[in-house]
Amino acid sequence: MDEQPVRERRDADGPGPGGGGPHALGRRAELSEFLRSRRARLKPEDVGLRDFGRHRRVPGLRREELAQLAGVSVAYYTRLEQGNGQNVSAEVLSAIAAALRLTDAEQAHLTHLAKPKEHRKKPSTRQQRVRGSLCGLLDTMDGVPAYVTGRRAEILAWNRMAAAVFGDWSQLPPQERNWARLVFLKPEYRELFVEWDQKASDIVSYLRMDAGCHPDDPRLSALVGELSVKSDEFRRLWARHDVKEKSHGVKRLHHPLVGELSLSFETFALPDDAEQSVVAYHAEPDSASAEALRLLASWGTDATRAGTAASGSP
Numbered sequence: 001m002d003e004q005p006v007r008e009r010r011d012a013d014g015p016g017p018g019g020g021g022p023h024a025l026g027r028r029a030e031l032s033e034f035l036r037s038r039r040a041r042l043k044p045e046d047v048g049l050r051d052f053g054r055h056r057r058v059p060g061l062r063r064e065e066l067a068q069l070a071g072v073s074v075a076y077y078t079r080l081e082q083g084n085g086q087n088v089s090a091e092v093l094s095a096i097a098a099a100l101r102l103t104d105a106e107q108a109h110l111t112h113l114a115k116p117k118e119h120r121k122k123p124s125t126r127q128q129r130v131r132g133s134l135c136g137l138l139d140t141m142d143g144v145p146a147y148v149t150g151r152r153a154e155i156l157a158w159n160r161m162a163a164a165v166f167g168d169w170s171q172l173p174p175q176e177r178n179w180a181r182l183v184f185l186k187p188e189y190r191e192l193f194v195e196w197d198q199k200a201s202d203i204v205s206y207l208r209m210d211a212g213c214h215p216d217d218p219r220l221s222a223l224v225g226e227l228s229v230k231s232d233e234f235r236r237l238w239a240r241h242d243v244k245e246k247s248h249g250v251k252r253l254h255h256p257l258v259g260e261l262s263l264s265f266e267t268f269a270l271p272d273d274a275e276q277s278v279v280a281y282h283a284e285p286d287s288a289s290a291e292a293l294r295l296l297a298s299w300g301t302d303a304t305r306a307g308t309a310a311s312g313s314p
Contacts (some may be wrong), residue, residue, distance in 0.1 A: 027215045028083025031113040035081045037241040038100045039066055047099065069099035080114070088114050105209060109243040112212040130157040130276065138162075138278075143297045145263070146280040149246075151210060152220050153179040153203055156276065164296045165255065165263075165281070166192070179203050180223060184231040194252035194260075204237040205244030212243065246277055257299070258292035 040060035047061070047069055061069075067077040072092060080088055080096070093114055097107040128150040138146050138159040145165045147158035155169055155177040163169065167188075169177045176182070180203050182189050183196070193199045207224065214220060227234040246267040253261040263281040270276045283289035 027113060030211065030215060031110075032081055032083045034110065034113060034241045035100075038102065038106065039063070042101065047101070066096070066099055070095040072096070086115075090115075105243050105245045109209055109212040113215075128154065128156055128276070134270075134278070141280065143293055144280055144282060145293075146278060148276055148278055149179065150276045151214070152217075152223055153206060155179060161293070161297060164299075165253070165261070178223070180207060180227060180234075184227055184234045192253055192255070194254055199251070200233060201237055201242065202244060204234065204240075205242045206246060208238070208241060208243045209245060246279070251281070255292070255296075258295055261289045261292055262287070263289060
């Protein structure tokens with residue numbers, strides 16, 4: 001028999017920051033919604049089960065099917081999906097992650113949500129600061145757009161080439177130097193990123209990962225609440241519960257001065273502060289994008305002004 005929807009219950013840890021509203025980051029609610037969303041994306045045939053064609057009143061696998069795959073009782077899994085994960089073992093979480101076909105990032109997120117006493121990091125109210133030597137390193141990376149990101153998708157430091165390509169963030173108030181705010185609230189960035197939908201999805205997935213590690217962060221909750229109110233697209237992507245770690249890839253841009261750019265990027269977490277990462281971009285040697293970067297470097301402040309226009313600054 002199909003399961004009935006689980007009645008929502010108040011998080012035993014109290015409401016998340018932001019007053020416990022629809023965008024609060026309460027741990028139990030996050031755990032419950034994450035497990036449901038991962039279960040909903042699977043079909044019986046995806047995991048080797050027979051589908052007898054019965055009408056399903058919920059999308060994806062039933063709880064009893066997931067429990068069977070993970071080797072736990074339906075009652076046990078149901079309690080976990082209701083947010084009661086305090087006593088769950090690492091072995092059971094690993095079995096459930098395998099049954100749900102979770103990625104490494106998703107499994108880490110599940111563990112953060114289910115076992116917060118072991119994995120939750122205390123929320124920090126200190127301002128994020130970048131070491132002076134790291135800022136100096138960015139400045140020496142001539143011709144390479146590079147910047148440092150921190151918690152909540154905040155942009156903490158950057159070099160001249162990053163300003164030429166992405167915009168002179170020094171012209172923005174500090175609270176607006178944030179990738180999530182730029183991508184969802186600045187129309188200019190919709191034009192800058194050729195695959196804007198992918199960039200937007202990535203940013204939300206990074207924020208979800210951050211929320212799993214820091215569910216008690218009031219500034220993160222406030223950011224999520226603000227973006228949920230101001231952007232229908234952010235609200236839709238946030239409801240998907242996708243998580244992702246920053247890594248590497250290719251970004252295609254449409255720059256106001258040099259036109260199309262195809263840039264590969266790499267992300268490097270700092271060894272002494274895993275919450276800060278250096279992101280550096282480069283073009284294929286002898287490519288049109290490499291020539292465009294050389295032009296931007298040679299134009300100096302003129303290129304930075306063009307980047308400033310792209311970021312919507314006066």
